[in-house]
Amino acid sequence: MNQVPDDLLHSFELKAMEQAERAQLLSRRIEQNVATVESPGGEVRLTVDSSGGLAGLNFGSAAERLPLERLGELVLRTSRQAQARLAESMNDLISDVYGRDSETARFVARTYAERFPESQDDEGSGRP
Secondary structure (H helix, E strand, O other): OOHHHHHHHHHHHHHHHHHHHHHHHHHHHHHHOOEEEEOOOOOEEEEEOOOOOEEEEEEOHHHHHOOHHHHHHHHHHHHHHHHHHHHHHHHHHHHHHHOOOOHHHHHHHHHHHHHOOOOHHHOOOEOO
16 A cells, blocks of 8 residues: 555656756746847847846947937837837746746736836837
């Protein structure tokens, strides 16, 4: 009769190891995930890291012709677009690891979508 508890314990250990491997894989993928967006006119190209923070900012030659106030607004808008794209890519990444219908995928997707919502002025953004 010891066989059944041993089998259950072994099965539990395998599932725990599988979950730990998934978590490590997910952690590595999340750390490497970035999102890059270019403004429609090519004035700004901006990259955010996995936390949504600024990781890169480049200005195209068209940026020289913009008033600084307008350029600042464009940087902020492009940053919001990159963060919204990050939320989308995180959703895809989590779904690849845990499955789209998993509670984990739904939780992470909801968290990123709440943190980085797509704004109304983000329509028509250029994708690199």
